[in-house]
Amino acid sequence: MQQHETPVLQNKKVGLDVYRMELFAPDVAAQARPGQFLHVSVHTKGRGSDCYDPLLRRPLSVHGVDVKRGAVALLYRVVGRGTALLARVKEGELLDVLGPLGRGFSLPPAGSRVVLVAGGMGVAPLYFLAEELLRFGHEVHFLAGARRLEELYLLGDLLALEEKRPSFKPSFATDDGSYGFCGPVTGLLEVLLAAVKVDRAYACGPRQMLREAAGVLARFGVPGEVSLEERMGCGVGACLSCACRVREAGGFSYRRVCADGPVFAAESVDWEDR
Amino acid sequence: MAKPSLSVEIAGIKMKNPVAAASGTFGFGLEYAPFVDLNRLGAVFVKGITRYPQPGNPPPRLVETPAGVLNAIGLQNPGVEKFVQEILPALRPYDLPVIVNIAGTTVDDYAFVAASLDGLPGVAGLEINISCPNVRHGGMAFGVDPASAALVVGAVREVTGLPLIVKLTPNVTDIVAVAGAVMEAGADALSMINTLLGMSIDVRRRRPALANITGGLSGPAIRPVAVRAVWEVYRALKVPIVGMGGIATAQDALEFIMAGATAVAVGTANLFNPRATVEVIEGLERFLVEEGIGDIRELIGVAHGERGAR
Ligand SMILES: Cc1cc2nc3c(=O)[nH]c(=O)nc-3n(C[C@H](O)[C@H](O)[C@H](O)COP(=O)(O)OP(=O)(O)OC[C@H]3O[C@@H](n4cnc5c(N)ncnc54)[C@H](O)[C@@H]3O)c2cc1C
Numbered sequence: 001m002q003q004h005e006t007p008v009l010q011n012k013k014v015g016l017d018v019y020r021m022e023l024f025a026p027d028v029a030a031q032a033r034p035g036q037f038l039h040v041s042v043h044t045k046g047r048g049s050d051c052y053d054p055l056l057r058r059p060l061s062v063h064g065v066d067v068k069r070g071a072v073a074l075l076y077r078v079v080g081r082g083t084a085l086l087a088r089v090k091e092g093e094l095l096d097v098l099g100p101l102g103r104g105f106s107l108p109p110a111g112s113r114v115v116l117v118a119g120g121m122g123v124a125p126l127y128f129l130a131e132e133l134l135r136f137g138h139e140v141h142f143l144a145g146a147r148r149l150e151e152l153y154l155l156g157d158l159l160a161l162e163e164k165r166p167s168f169k170p171s172f173a174t175d176d177g178s179y180g181f182c183g184p185v186t187g188l189l190e191v192l193l194a195a196v197k198v199d200r201a202y203a204c205g206p207r208q209m210l211r212e213a214a215g216v217l218a219r220f221g222v223p224g225e226v227s228l229e230e231r232m233g234c235g236v237g238a239c240l241s242c243a244c245r246v247r248e249a250g251g252f253s254y255r256r257v258c259a260d261g262p263v264f265a266a267e268s269v270d271w272e273d274r
Numbered sequence: 275m276a277k278p279s280l281s282v283e284i285a286g287i288k289m290k291n292p293v294a295a296a297s298g299t300f301g302f303g304l305e306y307a308p309f310v311d312l313n314r315l316g317a318v319f320v321k322g323i324t325r326y327p328q329p330g331n332p333p334p335r336l337v338e339t340p341a342g343v344l345n346a347i348g349l350q351n352p353g354v355e356k357f358v359q360e361i362l363p364a365l366r367p368y369d370l371p372v373i374v375n376i377a378g379t380t381v382d383d384y385a386f387v388a389a390s391l392d393g394l395p396g397v398a399g400l401e402i403n404i405s406c407p408n409v410r411h412g413g414m415a416f417g418v419d420p421a422s423a424a425l426v427v428g429a430v431r432e433v434t435g436l437p438l439i440v441k442l443t444p445n446v447t448d449i450v451a452v453a454g455a456v457m458e459a460g461a462d463a464l465s466m467i468n469t470l471l472g473m474s475i476d477v478r479r480r481r482p483a484l485a486n487i488t489g490g491l492s493g494p495a496i497r498p499v500a501v502r503a504v505w506e507v508y509r510a511l512k513v514p515i516v517g518m519g520g521i522a523t524a525q526d527a528l529e530f531i532m533a534g535a536t537a538v539a540v541g542t543a544n545l546f547n548p549r550a551t552v553e554v555i556e557g558l559e560r561f562l563v564e565e566g567i568g569d570i571r572e573l574i575g576v577a578h579g580e581r582g583a584r
């Protein structure tokens with residue numbers, strides 16, 4: 001966990017409003033686990049590192065690492081001012097990042113069959129997790145959902161991975177039926193769990209989708225982990241801005257998404273906290 | 275020229291430089307140990323501590339605003355007992371004055387927390403928070419009325435010999451009146467300012483952006499308000515002040531010192547720049563060298579001097 005001034009190796013538009021950025025950060029590449037994130041300054045060094053608007057860093061999941069090249073990849077969608085500034089960053093500019101931060105996904109016992117459930121940008125960290133799980137020889141079912149075909153961000157990469165790795169089994173869901181299963185990705189999850197026995201599940205995506213996924217997993221008795229999002233200040237566990245409520249013996253307590261998460265046991269999350 | 279002296283003393287607390295981390299933005303200090311050498315800081319004001327553990331407010335607790343943030347954490351903390359048993363020992367190895375920010379809903383609560391911390395090794399002083407805008411009872415309610423503020427400070431003074439720094443809210447018409455009342459009641463110094471009460475609406479959801487509806491505004495956006503508050507209180511009372519509100523650079527810190535602050539605290543800047551405290555310290559030292567000043571204390575309140583002095 002540290003601060004790094006990282007040269008941008010690449011910042012390329014890879015889909016509708018979605019960019020893939022690669023940073024040269026050998027320490028981060030060596031340490032980062034799937035589910036961890038970087039807290040990224042949106043002002044590049046020199047061009048605006050003393051700029052106070054927007055003020056805060058932006059949390060972005062580690063999307064992949066290339067340890068040999070010392071590279072760390074992020075995959076982000078432009079949704080507001082901060083990510084719009086990031087999209088303008090040029091190759092060679094310096095970005096200040098903190099990380100890797102947070103507690104990532106826990107890996108299953110050897111020889112497991114797992115399912116990954118991604119909604120929208122949730123594919124960013126889950127793709128990294130899938131690569132890691134495959135490396136350890138697990139059977140990986142990858143369910144990716146989006147509103148429509150254009151928003152299935154890593155469609156090409158997921159299909160390519162399927163070609164290469166027989167133990168990787170992707171399926172897709174779109175709300176409008178433009179590709180794959182017509183309906184929510186949690187519908188696809190139900191279909192899968194009814195057909196095959198799965199040891200563990202991992203989910204990342206919009207809150208409502210995670211909530212439904214947690215419900216499906218509970219019904220089928222499959223243990224799972226979800227990666228949550230919350231507004232962050234420091235990103236390092238100090239300011240208590242990023243609270244989410246979890247159930248524990250005797251009641252509830254607030255946990256820090258940045259330091260205690262972002263990954264939590266699916267059954268521990270109190271979805272009624274807002 | 276010899277290295278300029280940065281050390282100051284406030285409320286009897288010796289600081290190796292005038293730069294502290296502000297309460298609530300730096301956790302218990304330990305969270306920032308991977309980013310800064312804590313031994314370099316002048317002091318740390320730890321997160322507000324109450325008599326009983328506090329769960330804090332529901333999320334969302336934070337929203338970004340122009341050059342600032344609105345927060346409504348709600349004083350989430352483990353309570354004084356756990357603080358003393360688990361957190362304080364972890365801070366002792368550092369060469370760092372730890373000033374404990376204390377809060378409560380009743381006068382008794384403040385006195386209880388103060389008494390629990392009295393005489394403990396590793397506690398350099400107390401910062402009495404009568405200015406938190408994010409709790410329903412107590413907090414800022416005490417800080418907006420000179421008589422109630424004095425009541426809290428008097429009760430704490432009775433149970434502890436620790437240095438007392440009273441943290442004032444800017445959400446008042448006459449900050450000098452509150453400042454005078456708490457000094458009279460036994461405060462050794464003042465810290466100012468806590469956050470400004472504010473609000474933001476999420477127009478897509480058509481609801482307040484914070485679950486708590488209102489929150490406290492901090493960051494560079496509030497700096498001029500804070501400098502004004504320090505200026506007014508110093509001018510009227512010439513009391514020792516820890517200045518804060520939007521400090522991110524040495525320039526900012528100098529504004530407070532020249533307005534009358536003996537020490538300063540860096541708050542929200544830690545969130546976007548974990549090294550902000552150390553950068554402010556280094557910048558102050560550079561400024562003294564450049565200006566040929568041997569001791570930072572020469573600058574305290576200089577802006578009040580004759581016009582056109584420089
Ligand atoms: C742990 C974590 C990992 C994430 N990983 C990714 C990722 O890999 N790819 C990706 O595209 N997005 C990711 N997000 C969401 C991303 O942080 C937001 O989309 C981004 O902060 C929006 O910034 P903005 O300035 O463009 O939007 P604005 O709406 O203008 O931002 C205003 C403020 O709200 C905060 N904010 C807005 N949306 C979110 C959100 N969904 N979660 C948390 N804070 C938010 C911003 O950080 C900022 O402080 C992640 C969020 C978290 C918490």
Ligand SMILES: Cc1cc2nc3c(=O)[nH]c(=O)nc-3n(C[C@H](O)[C@H](O)[C@H](O)COP(=O)(O)O)c2cc1C
Pocket residue numbers: 233239241296297298299321322343345347349375403406441467468469491492493494496518519520521539540541542543
């Ligand atoms: C997230 C957050 C939490 C805070 N928590 C406390 C607190 O527990 N007690 C307190 O006295 N002030 C608290 N404050 C106020 C700061 O200590 C400081 O007075 C204020 O933010 C102004 O300084 P700044 O603009 O440098 O942040 C908090 C501020 C923020 C942003």
Ligand code: FES
Pocket residue numbers: 231232233234235236237238239240241242256257258259
């Ligand atoms: S963002 Fe500060 S504690 Fe999580």
